[in-house]
Amino acid sequence: MVGGERAVARCDALGVAPYSDMAGGLYRGYLTPAYGAAQSALGEWMAEAGMAVRLDPAANLIGRYEGDDPASPALLIGSHLDSVRDGGRYDGPLGIMLGVEAVAALSDAGRRMPFPIEVIAFGDEEGSRFPAAMLTSRAVAGTLDAVPFEMADREGVTLEAALSAHPPFVLSEVEGRAANAASGIRASTALSTNGYLGAARAPGTTLAYLEAHIEQGPVLEAEGLAIGTVTGIAAQLRYQVVVKGVAGHAGTATMTLRRDALAGAAEMMLAIEAVAREDLSDLVATVGRIEALPGAPNVIPGEVRFTIDVRSGDAARRDRAAGIIQQKIAAIAETRGLDIAIERIHDLPASPCDPALMDLMDEAVAATGWKPRRLVSGAGHDAMVMAALCPTAMLFVRCRGGISHNPAEHVEPADAEIALQVMLGFIERLGARFGNA
Template sequence: MARCDALGVAPYSDMEGGLFRAYLTPAYAAAQGRLAEWMRAAGMSVRVDPAANLIGRYEGMNGDAPALLIGSHLDSVKDGGRYDGPLGIMLGVEAVDTLHRVGKRMPFPIEVIAFGDEEGSRFPAAMLTSRAVAGVLKAEALEVVDGEGVTLEDALSLHCHASGGWHLCSPTMHEEKEMPAFAGVTQFLEARRAAPLAYLEAHIEQGPVLEAESLAVGTVTGIAAQLRYQAVVTGQANHAGTTTMPLRRDALAGAAEMLLAIERIAKDDASDLVATVGRIEALPGAPNVIPGAARFTIDIRSGDPGRRDGVARHMLAALDGIAIARGLMLSVELVHDLPASPCAPALMDIMDAALANAGQPPFRLVSGAGHDAMVMAALCPTAMLFIRCKDGVSHNPAEHVDPADAEIALQVMLGFIDRLGDSFAAD
């Protein structure tokens, strides 16, 4: 917890008075440097992969065995909380440190991985770095530009030079050998790796379920399916003072009606489904001009992919109807289609047993938020442990986790690792 707090301020944040740590920024590089020190102190060797993920490795009794990966993300949203992402990394470091201090080695290596871009903190596509590791990232996805017009390739190159060389190859960051110079953004795809034994991610719940149940931790059953769209409504910009109301083709007014329709349809479904419009923009954006265009996002999630898709079709049809009735044009682009990602049943059973051994009643819940685990499920079996957070608040400076709950999570993770070791040895 103290380490998460330490990374919540300069030089580990790119904003004053709050936390914002975007991928490949100076704050990101500084946070990697500090985290590498903690990993090394816990007995791990440290490297940075071609996607600029930081990885600490603790060798097992059999160095050729597939590794258990323990990870989460190092980046944050703007003005975010200190525990969303980093807490899972720090718990992984603490778990390895516990083993290291007593000289214990598992039958398999353990690698703690700090992913760089789960949040889409800088570029328009999220989870770039875990998708590279899982081998599901397409080359065309690398052709992205941030809000300042900087390409991913340029950002990687700048990060390389600012950090003392590609892969942060400096005496404090790399212990093995010098790595090749930055060879362009296609090198990013070389982060793909062979299938690990499993992937474990501890994360704050980002919701109120555990708190409502008076539970510190819970076993995650899977991550909800997610759709994300970018919608553009086009009308006609005109003078605000001279265009009478019947003659207007106001794109923003049409978008407002669409937003209410999205909310109504999601509520009427009366299920776990949620729909969110998190960003909206009116153009040209002048106070005395009727908006000629409006852009907004649509995020739809459900644990049931069929329900998600059916509601999405209903929503898009309703938006088309509104556009036609108002004499507007509507275009909708699918940005993300992330399938539901169930956790491995055998690993859920191991997690339940670890909870019980730590004195916690086993409890299972689904994740409505996306995590790197949903990407890693394409590579290996996954498990997730949720940790209670105050009032279910996340992506907010008010984000808070009780240190006692973090200690319980650590004990559960250690129990999970022990039981996974027993299972691995038995096989």
């Protein structure tokens, strides 16, 4: 078993203990025991493919396959190894495994590209353990000014403590399949807070970043396509809203005199949905979390907290919709006699993929016999962070029902194989362009 089929099988293998910290499902948080176990397994697979493997100061796992000129800037291929709680097996790991398979194919053929290839497994794209996301890719991209080592997970374990406890790799030489490959897992020193920002890549050492990922949407499946070229990642805005009314007895407070925070919040949420629906574009708006207080069945809610997530491939469209949403929320609050507070907690600009790399991807797609299809990503990815470091390219792979962040997440091995062939075609074309530069 090789190629796309093996990539899917390895994702499946990492979906259960000891690679999951959750009984009966998949959860692999950054720097948890399951994360360490998954890194150990992945490190062996990288070494078998002919790569030298190391752990960087931010606890990202990196496998390097040398090129004809080791001093040339490297092509990075990667995605994330962590998962959400009770998540699916392919969101993140599939892109890593396809990167390993691409190197294995080159190694089997005795091929070297003009540039080195590094496969990188980022640690916390999801932010499902600590209240921050993409710390590890931000560290690599050099956009992380300071690390919040004091932040803690739900058990009270700080990032500093988790990093210090993460086990280093033990020297375990594995014979590489590529001739004269300096492969194997290298011993690493213990991780520490002092070195975290040392994960940043030096200027001029990175040629491009390539990420394959499940689509997390229904477009490819609806159009009967296995793969698609990503044009960019949508701009994202996130707000925390607090609605305050007056708590009261559910049996004695008359309906006309109530200042029900939950009823008002419900009307606000319907207004949020309406704004996105009426735009008739790629704009989406989501209320993903809600909390009603005091939370008793016989008490009118006096306070409600909820989040709003607004996204679009067009930042101006996103901002315009967010403004309309806030106006509607304010109007509803005034009509109902409620107080509101809206705090912006997240603002990520749109991250377009590199036009020249998109063209190479389309050519590679067409070479496999599939129709090129370009689409925007509504979900965030490490690629949007890496765009600050180098040109980026993304390839979407069809997923059944467009389902992700769910145990029902599914990718057909045949689709993974198509994605692998596209990636290899992309690498070949990048190599030809690099050689002619």
